[in-house]
Amino acid sequence: MGRLFWKIFIGFSFTLLITVGGVGGAIYLNDKSPSTEEGFLSDRRADFVVGITANALKYGSEDGAKALFDTWPGHKRPTVLIINDHDQDILGREVEPETLRRAINALTLDPPPTSVRKVKTETGNEYILFIPAGSADSAGPLKYSLELQIFIALLASLLFSAGFAVYLSRPIKLLRKASRKLAEGDLTTRVSPELENRNDELTELGQDFDYMATRLQTLLDAQRLLLHDVSHELRSPVARMRLAVGLAQQQPDKLASALSRIERETERLDELLGQMLTLSRLEAGIGSESSxxxxxxxxxxxxxxxxxxxxxxxxxxxxxxxxxxxxxxxxxxxxxxxxxxxxxxxxxxxxxxxxxxxxxxxxxxxxxxxxxxxxxxxxxxxxxxxxxxxxxxxxxxxxxxxxxxxxxxxxxxxxxxxxxxxxxxxxxxxxxxxxxxxxxxxxxxxxxx
Structure with missing residues (x-):
């Protein structure tokens, strides 16, 4: 690959990486749980899961919450702790006293966080619901790790940058090869047939290159034809002059007619050379400056x-x-x-x-x-x-x-x-x-x- 490819590739990759990193960082910071201070998750995913569990518990009691967990999509249940009056989880999961204390204190805030709820069932029992910090599956099977998201974004940006760099640099590479072949004397070189599927400025550049190559081919062919015609026109009177000289040498009595022939051919040569000189000066733009x-x-x-x-x-x-x-x-x-x-x-x-x-x-x-x-x-x-x-x-x-x-x-x-x-x-x-x-x-x- 040429330098242009790498410039385009690195430029687009760097731009996409900054964009992906900025957006991903904003999402990560927005959704990141302050678990180090509170001991429980308090992001929007936690609010959602805790809210669903609270509704199931309120209207279906403990059996409703357990049924929700049993029918939860995916392979893992949500790690919502349901603490009863005895400070125990109804499913027998371990409860950290400090985490429970912080959750109880959070309920006294005004307003309390939505990720910690106190639910009273129809039977009169009260429960505290929250998700402890460190739970990796709180959002269910749709949650991906941050590392996997970064890897996918990086791979996608690199593939897109590589494809776009190839798309932009390929026509320039074709033009470079064609210009070298043209410089080596291959005047039949054309690039438009290989760019016919594109419709952009590079295609127009290829068409201009083909027009230039066609003009060069036409001019060089005309020059070769001109040289051929000039040599032919000059050869004919010179041949007749040589014939007249030979005739005069062999037949001295015809010297006068031979000299007359030589004079006529000389005049024709002079006229021809004068016209050729005029044509050459006109094509070169010489001698027409005065007005x-x-x-x-x-x-x-x-x-x-x-x-x-x-x-x-x-x-x-x-x-x-x-x-x-x-x-x-x-x-x-x-x-x-x-x-x-x-x-x-x-x-x-x-x-x-x-x-x-x-x-x-x-x-x-x-x-x-x-x-x-x-x-x-x-x-x-x-x-x-x-x-x-x-x-x-x-x-x-x-x-x-x-x-x-x-x-x-x-x-x-x-x-x-x-x-x-x-x-x-x-x-x-x-x-x-x-x-x-x-x-x-x-x-x-x-x-x-």
Whole structure:
């Protein structure tokens, strides 16, 4: 057993022992007979037994008292002495003269004690009734010794304290073992199944532990997948560069085309590493501490103007709508990267000849709302949440010759969340995908017409 068990066990045992000792002591002192001074018992049990015997003697004479003793429950008769006029007990029991004298003197008190009585029968005989000191069976078979009572109370308190200590310390012991297994790399460790029969704060602590373990498992799995995807994305352009170098060495006449290939792959590597660095800095919270007043309207207009050159090459266009100028507090470069990735992603999957629609406004809650809508194939509903994962690409969605890295929306989401915003993807009823971005009103710097 651990230290917590012993602390709980000793604490509860000590408390129960004090309680039992206090209550037992009070009862003992209340019922204790002052036999050392009076020579006869004068507690409530003695009053009760003497009273019953007095009634039997008064209405049934000596035969009634003897019949009472003969039918008394249990194996022992009550030790009530019934003294006649000759100072003798009617059952022939020994009577101490001093005890008898004290009992006779007690009858002269005002009022006399109820544990000593003088009874006159219907035949005119008088008797003195009392229980001498030292009688252990005066209360009949229901009386237990004080030692036995203390032993039972002690045993009951120890058993209760042990059971309650185990009940409290067991979940903590399970959490300790589970945390060690989790630290050793067993991410499947859970404690809720073993605490399902409880309904208290320790159960909630176990559920929080399981939630933490699940989150750790998810994050580590995502990290492993990210490392796998990064190595794959880096290996492909490097392999093509090595192939181009080998081709140039074997065929010097194709040196120009090989160098051109190496240049393209170098640009792709540079773009990939730049996006990975941006994603890493966003997840680490680096580079977004500064905050400036930004015209989000001008920022979107600039991005749309640059992207329109690419749109014209495929026979498309990007329409931008903004009725008012919206100023907000934020990091210019992060917002530019976020919306540039969103708009270029929309243009990438937009059908040729169709336009991409970009708008900025304020909704009913006075939040800043930016919508980017394309007229492409949209996304399967079960893939909408997955596209925000780094290096994730929807199977079969990439166009030939236009393959991305799967980092654009991941960067956009983290940049927008860094500004306390929210990004939501939803399929339009008439086709295409709509990207809705909202920023809270408290991030707004000023709005002018």
């Amino acid at each position: 400036d007043n930004i015209s989000l309207t001008d920022l979107l207009a600039e991005i749309v103007q640059d992207a329109n050159f690419e749109a014209q090459a495929v026979g498309s266009s990007i329409n931008f709508q903004a009725s008012n100028e919206v100023l907000m507090q934020g990091h210019y470069e992060l917002l530019r990267r976020a919306f540039e990735n969103i708009i270029r992603n929309a243009l990438k999957y937009n059908h040729p000849g169709e336009s991409v629609e970009v708008s900025i406004s304020k909704n009913d809650q006075h939040e800043i709302l930016v919508e980017v809508r394309d007229h492409g194939p949209g996304l399967p509903e079960d893939e909408i949440r997955n596209v925000f994962q780094p290096f994730y690409r929807v199977p079969g969605a990439d166009k030939p010759g236009n393959v991305g890295y799967g980092l654009g929306l991941a960067i956009a989401q983290r940049a927008i969340e860094r500004h306390h915003g929210n990004i939501v993807l939803k399929n339009c009823q008439d086709g295409g995908l709509c990207v809705c971005t909202t920023f809270p009103s408290d991030i707004e710097a000023a709005t002018t017409a």
